[in-house]
Amino acid sequence: MHSIEAVVRVEPLANMGQVTALLISIGWTLPVVPELDDLGGLVMGTGIESSSHIYGLFQHICVAFELVLADGSLVRCTEKENSDLFYAVPWSCGTLGFLVAAEIRIIPTRKWVKLFYEPVCGLDAICKKFAEESANKENQFVEGLQYSRDEAVIMTGTMTDHAESDKTNCIGYYYKPWFFRHVEGFLKQNRVAVEYIPLRHYYHRHTRSIFWELQDIIPFGNNPLFRCVFGWMVPPKISLLKLTQGETNRRQYEQHHVVQDMLVPMKHIKTSILRFHEDLHG
Template identity: 30%
Template sequence: MGMLDILRAILWGPVRLLHGLGNLVLFPFLLQLPDLPTFTAQSRLINASDIAAQIRSRPPGSRLQFIRGTAPSNTIRTKDTSSHDHVHRVYLGPAKRILNIDTAERTVTCEPGVTMSELVEAVLPLGLVPPVVPEFKALTVGGLIAGAGLESSSFVQGQFCAALDSAKVVLADGRIVDCSREENEDLFWGMLGAYGTFGLLVSATLRLEEAKSGWVRVRYQPTQDIVDDIRAVCKEGSDDYVDGIAFGPTCGVIIRGSRSAAPPPPNARILHLSRASSPWFSKHIESALRIENATWSTPTLLQPIEEWLPYQDYLFRYDRGAYWMGKYALEILPFGYNLISRTLLAPLLTTEALYRRLHAAPEHIVESTLVIQDIYIPEEGAAEFMEFVGSGEAAEETQIYPLWLCPIKSTSNASKLSPNYVEEGNKFFINFGIWHHADHWTPGSPVPKATTRRLEQKAHEVGGRKMLYAQTYYTDEEWRSIYDMKWYAFAKSMWDPEGVFGDLRKKIGRG
């Protein structure tokens, strides 16, 4: 045992005690101290063959439980509470290795626990970047393949998983199989959006593209009709990135980004977002466009504003404050959101830290105080859906603003569980990011759950689909009308005939 190990053994107990007391104090405020590092055997590196051996040793009839050495996912859905006599634990380790970067082929092969920030930091110095980089640093490659993920390049590139070239998957019998568009293609397409119910992803090879720039030139374009204007901007095709925020019925901004090979001009406005003192991006836009929270009126500054952001600051511009969700934690404090609070509490108000608090909170508290949904709506139904959300009809007279709007193109490949899937042809979707809390939504309130239910029904009515990471209350009839369960049952019979990896319907929860 070395000196470091001796010191760790002496000090680790008191450190963990203080850490636990700190979290106890912060729990009522939905805050949490950053996790302490772990020094257990489960934090060691584990290879695919080790995982396969663990799965092969599963006793008959037992359920698999995966012990991950990474941060929790962003899922907040109801967990599968089906009864099982036995649980067989499989230790996955961190699964955070970058296995290979091929600059000639522009691909990266990595383990599923690699986060977006780690992926970008590995490939950006080589002049490469994933075509779609979802905006939260702690989102993982595996989570985005098993679930869904998009960002402001999605109107051209589609979902994050559209860049997947091939993968290695461990099946229920312990076999390690390769899958791609040409090999075991039904598994390849089927696992996208299946939330791990076909097998366990152990590595993924992703297509990259040239980064072209260390900067993004961003223009904030005020709008009084964000749905129509965001469609028009996308059809222009002059931007690399397009998304928008609706602050009210006639108060919104379209955020247009262009990568630049040249540095900012001398008189350019530079915006840094990675510093502790930096403003949250959504709050910065409110300030820049002089939008008053109390009225959500039309922006008083109607001319576009241009700023330059460092490339990584742009990619992860919403990570600090989790868009605007961090403000609900700060509202508990007497001083709210300001320079001092966002600086001092910066480590506790990243998306990863806030999701940890959601995971720690009792499920009934979350579903009775928050509405957190991402719903893809076809362009022809987007205006109707936005009116439904913003008018108060969805949430019993509560207008739900702000809203994040992110355009995304459809896919007609065989990824039938993807929220942007269409049977044939090309469609244009707008994802509505709906993340809201109202003061009267106190623990035990029925309104948030009822609101989510009405959002599901309205989305289904206009031909939309939602991401399944969040609370889901579809009826069995609705579920079957949205998803091709005959196809799913056939695919399960091929790749997980005993149902070892669970059933998607049960895994995402029932109403």
């Protein structure tokens, strides 16, 4: 008996926030979900998330693409149909044509993510712990946040339909602390903890603070008073920020601001962290 693969067809202008909101409401989800609502470039660029140790990069959950080529023709490509084009689309950065549709594999979902937080000190211990947890396929989600060369919090999660009421945390609400600051609290306390987070809140845990970028844009943005009164206004659209920034701000970003976005093999993680630390703080 052959099983039927469940897919969702996504076209331009549908962002990740909209896709997950719809799918979760009907009991499905993407196997690999980027943390930011408006994140793009995942098919023709690359996307690696906290479930990629199981499902691979974002491109690996795509089963078909539709492109408009330079001659104006519409082409559909899969592993069997126009396969050379199908395998060339990822990492092509828009050079092959306009992507006008993608068919993406989906999987059944559950209500909560049971998330474990474990502070780890020492670079060797951090790398060892992250590699071990990533190799453990019982962990549906694995993420590490590094706060210094030798301090990190390793998080592992599994989906579940049941949650302990005294350990639930709806981290996506606008008045909640930014997620990376929330996680840092476990590091400062050197405390192992577990929380139950609504699935969609977990998926978009870095949206409100744009990972940690918003602290440079709104330095007081994580202040409890600001969160409670104005938290519903963030995050601002990046396109709006670029449109309204002055020349001084633009130069400041160009000369003193670095966005780290690197994809490296697990075996080189220690070497990579040391190199990043040396280049940025040496």
